[in-house]
Amino acid sequence: MKFKLHIPERSLKGMLLILPIFSIAIPTLAQGPAGYVECKAEHSFEEPTNVAFGSDGNYKYLFNQVGPIVFSRGQFFGGPSSAKVEKAWYQTISEMDVETPSAKLAEAFAKLKKHLVGEALLSASQIMQQDSIIQANISAIGIKKEIIEQAFDLVSTYEETAGPLFDIQGEKIMLPREVQPGMEIHYALFYIMDAITRSYSASKLEEFPQVYHGAMFKTAAYFPGKVDPPKDADNVYRVKVKASQAPNWGTPIYFHQDAYSRRPTGAYVAPGTIVKIKVPPAVVNKGYTIRVGTHFWDLKYRNRIARLDRATIIYPVVNETTTVGSPLGGNIYFEVPEGKEDGIIDLEITGAVRSPYFSTRDYNKTSLKEWKETERHYTGAWADFETDKFLMQVPTSWIDDFDDPETMLKRYDTAMDAVADLLGKPLPQGTHFMFRQVDAIMRAGVHAPGYPEINVRYDPTEESDGKGNHIMLQSPVKQPWVIFHEMGHSHVPSFFVDETESIVNLLHVAVANDGFGMELDSAFGSSISNRLDVDLDMAAINLMVTEPFRNNQPLNRNRMSYQHRGHAKYVDVVRLFGWDALREMFKKVNEDYNRGIVITKTHHPTDDRILRMSVAANADLRPLLHFWGRPPENNKALADSLDVAGLSPSREIFETLEHYKSILPKTLTEARAHAKLMFPKDGHPSSDGHDLERDMAFIYTSWNEEFATQSIQQIELIQTLYFPEDWLDGE
Ligand SMILES: [Zn+2]
Secondary structure, three states: OOOOOOOOOOOOOOOEOOOOOOOOOOOOOOOOOOOOEEEOOEEEEEEEEEEEEEEOOEEEEEEEEEEEEEOOOOOOOOOOOOOOOOEEEEEEHHHOOOHHHHHHHHHHHHHHHHHHOOOOOOOHHHHHHHHHHHHHOHHHOOOOHHHHHHHHHHHHHHHHHOOOOOEEOOEEOOEEOOOOOOOHHHHHHHHHHHHHHHOOOHHHHHHOHHHHOOOOOHHHHOOOOOOOOOOOOOOEEEEEEEEEOOOOOOOOOOOOOOOOEEEEEEEEEOOOOEEEEEOOHHHOOOOOEEEEOOOOOOOOOOOEEOOOOOOOEEEEOOOOEEEEEOOOOEEEEEEEOOOOEEEEEEEEEEOOEEOOEEEOOHHHOOOHHHHHHOHHHOOOOEEEEEOOOEEEEEEHHHOOOOOOHHHHHHHHHHHHHHHHHHHOOOOOOOOOOEEEEEEOOOOOOOEOOOOOEEEEEOOOOOOOOOOOOOHHHOOHHHOOHHHHHHHHHHHOOOOOOOOOOOHHHHHHHHHHHHHOOOOHHHHHHHOOOOOOOOOHHHHHHHHHOOHHHHOOOOOOHHHOOOOHHHHHHHHHHHHHHOOHHHHHHHHHHHHHHHOOOOOOHHHOOHHHHHHHHHHHHOOOOHHHHHHOOOOOOOHHHHHHHHHHOOOOOOHHHHHHHHHHHHHOOOOHHHHHHHHHHHOOOOOOOOOOOOHHHHHHHHHHHHOOHHHHHHHHHHHHHHHHHHOOHHHHHHO
8 A cells, every 4th residue: 555645735825814803603503512511611620521612513522621621712622613603512421421432432443453453354434434433432532441551552553554644654644634545544543543632631641650651652753753751750850931921911912812821841741651740839720731742723624634633732730740641742831821920930840851942031041052052952852942022833853953043032032023013012922922833734724823823834754954944943034924914913903994914914014124124115025925026116006007096996905915005005104204103003002902992903994093093103194095095984074183183284295196106107018017027927917817917917908098197197186185285385
């Protein structure tokens, strides 16, 4: 059997994601899994309980849970769901029938094992039948000692005969979610291993240490990485973590409440080892959790499988000592819910191995000397890089010969400061302002924001020289434009209607220009598709030649999304009035939010926003924003407000409009030259392209003097509307 399924990531174009800003729970008669009852979204379980999150056949499970569970996408069940309504369900193990499902699991496991060792071969449909039986009884997988043992035994048999997963008989594979003919046994084992990871709990590790000791998945060598157990299983490592997370300041950042702030420890649980973590009594039973494993997102609803769906295990801190383990292994993190204030605490970790950890935080500073001599050589498979503002993990194999994380982190801090300044937010926040991570697959089918955000994926088998050459470890300015685009989705306080996929591109401009001194035009150009060659003038031409522009219509969403002409309005404001004009506006939006004045983020009322921005710029911005496709809704009322604010027409804006008149293509030849600059490749611009390309295809074939006259007239209309004749004369 040889399989090679290589499915490339789809191209980026048109697949950037904005998460629904507000998930609205629509009441329906959602059904829970058989034998489960509904509970509240936050619930503390005194005795071992199986829990599920979702509805109508779409669930993410965790088994054997004790302690507080937050049923949210953020903390326990991370990642998109196909469930229409996500509800919380539980099943108390002491009240369930354990014997019947256990017996069914035992029988099905035995049949699969006989198939694997060649004793009694099953057909594809017979394998799938066993898979269905197992999944129908999966809630019992982690309860009885003999079933846990049998499950691990089946996994090792599979790994010796057909597996290990993702490295099947020497072939590295990525599985489509839909079961592929001939691959049934791999899928059946995938879901068994997935269920095993969901059944880990401190109490089970303590109840059956002899079962869990040495119980591991060989696929761990592929992902998250091969890590040997510590030479001394009784080794003790002490590390400080911050058990405080100040509440978010200003408008909400996605995940601030939902995902606990993550504190790296530099400790790693080797697969199949049992580790003890001791905390001060003051933090017991207060909602803190310990996470084993770097990779947060539960990928059950991805359409492709690149690793086990669940690569982390969460242990609520309900005792002074928590016993943890994982069949995959992983870094140890202490997790802090928003609003906690227990300060810096000591963790005492017994039986772990070390992983590289470079921190610039006061309580945990790493020197470059320590980094070079010891830290980077630790064997844990993932390295943590942390400042007060920024957190990132990459494979240790990328950095074990990397010399200077200090400079890298300083640059990221500079980028964080540029974004925070732009958005009117103070730093540091209670949690990291940005948290990046690389994973074997993106968490959604598209790029997406998140804590952590996963917008770079890697091939776990790819060799690295360890020198830190990967783009993630380079200067923020060099990052693909989508990185700050996605950060924009989670952080921007408010925007004009239809700007969801355009204003978010402003962050890259701020990072490059304000943070790193790149000239504004280049910073602006690089903010879409990293096109350094596109400047404000080109964006203005892209705008002025459109049909809505010529007809005095606002620019719609399709003509702004992922395009320079969408966020150019803001960059033009910055060019004329400086970054403060935007910063002050955003800062006021944040301050208002703190006072209870909430603006709907996606629909900041047009006139209110023009007024706020004008006040911040100390100039009447109406003509400039009207030019860029955002005219006032009630110009008379807005004019009165601007008057009250003492704002008058701006000479710079008038001159800017004059300038745009001068660069507008007047002839077909000029239009063609511009269209070709935007789409230089052979056969482009094409009328089959996206909105911008279609506009360019239009001017490439059809631009003429009459259209040019209409565009000029539109600019004159704007000038007449906002610049009174006596003002023009007076100037
Ligand atoms: Zn987007």
